[in-house]
Amino acid sequence: MCFPQIILNAFKQQKQVHLKSSQADLVTETDLRVETILKSAIRDKYPVHRFIGEESVAAGECVELTDSPTWIIDPIDGTANFVHRFPFVAISIAFTVNKQVKAPMEFGIVYSCVEDKLFYAQKGRGAFLNGEPLNASGQEGGITCEPDSDDDDEVRWQGLSGLCCIPDDMLCVCFSVRALGTAAVDMCQVATGGADAYYHIGMHCWDIAASSIIVQEAGGVVMDTDGSPFDMMSRRVIAASSTAVANRISQVIQAFPCRRDDEDQCRCICGGKGVNSV
Ligand SMILES: O=P(O)(O)O[C@H]1[C@H](O)[C@@H](O)[C@@H](O)[C@@H](O)[C@@H]1O
Ligand SMILES: [Mg+2]
Numbered sequence: 042m043c044f045p046q047i048i049l050n051a052f053k054q055q056k057q058v059h060l061k062s063s064q065a066d067l068v069t070e071t072d073l074r075v076e077t078i079l080k081s082a083i084r085d086k087y088p089v090h091r092f093i094g095e096e097s098v099a100a101g102e103c104v105e106l107t108d109s110p111t112w113i114i115d116p117i118d119g120t121a122n123f124v125h126r127f128p129f130v131a132i133s134i135a136f137t138v139n140k141q142v143k144a145p146m147e148f149g150i151v152y153s154c155v156e157d158k159l160f161y162a163q164k165g166r167g168a169f170l171n172g173e174p175l176n177a178s179g180q181e182g183g184i185t186c187e188p189d190s191d192d193d194d195e196v197r198w199q200g201l202s203g204l205c206c207i208p209d210d211m212l213c214v215c216f217s218v219r220a221l222g223t224a225a226v227d228m229c230q231v232a233t234g235g236a237d238a239y240y241h242i243g244m245h246c247w248d249i250a251a252s253s254i255i256v257q258e259a260g261g262v263v264m265d266t267d268g269s270p271f272d273m274m275s276r277r278v279i280a281a282s283s284t285a286v287a288n289r290i291s292q293v294i295q296a297f298p299c300r301r302d303d304e305d306q307c308r309c310i311c312g313g314k315g316v317n318s319v
């Protein structure tokens with residue numbers, strides 16, 4: 042059975058749910074099963090490739106980008122939605138080479154399973170949704186925003202109130218706010234033009250690696266929440282319809298530092314479980 046079908050079949054069933062880093066950080070047997078199937082299928086074809094998989098990292102693997110071709114996998118993005126049968130759950134797969142943390146991925150795939158929407162992009166070759174080209178809105182004024190934050194709801198609302206109360210004479214006014222509960226699909230809305238901005242503090246590289254190239258190839262902009270270049274490991278991202286909107290958001294939201302995904306890299310090299318020890 043293919044892995045999206047595994048998710049769809051399990052979507053309707055009762056699930057055994059386990060907590061990871063917090064009450065909001067959930068994992069099910071299906072998350073684990075899909076990641077195992079994906080890694081095994083890729084490894085059979087490309088034995089020297091490496092992986093950064095959400096559930097493998099949760100089991101102790103290191104987040105380490107090397108020069109080797111690396112697959113960055115979130116087997117179910119939106120596990121809380123999956124557990125509650127809220128129909129926005131996605132598989133997110135990105136591929137990168139030569140330790141590209143700041144440059145675009147080689148390609149990214151986000152498959153929103155219940156919606157049956159396949160978002161994908163390859164560097165320099167455009168972004169698509171179910172085969173149709175995607176274009177960000179290019180908006181520089183009134184925006185629809187998709188905020189998310191994992192560590193501090195206060196930051197989310199501070200940021201939002203800041204966004205919603207930008208004086209009209211300023212660059213952009215936030216007309217409405219949306220959040221689907223899956224970082225990957227939320228961010229892809231900027232690529233479709235359905236949202237003009239998305240920002241997130243506290244997520245992980247596997248949540249947004251694929252959607253970052255999809256937004257960029259659709260003509261959107263991605264950057265860190267402090268206005269510096271996008272850094273997949275920083276756990277902070279703004280995706281926007283234009284540089285003007287992205288810069289305005291970075292001025293308004295009070296970003297807080299997060300422990301980088303690759304911060305323990307030294308431990309891994311010196312004596313951790315080793316990268317991709319599975
Ligand atoms: O469902 P996940 O793969 O754990 O991803 C979640 C993420 O953990 C957290 O950042 C939430 O805010 C959601 O946006 C992600 O989908
Ligand atoms: Mg995720």
Ligand SMILES: [Mg+2]
Nearest residue numbers: 095115117118
């Ligand atoms: Mg996940």
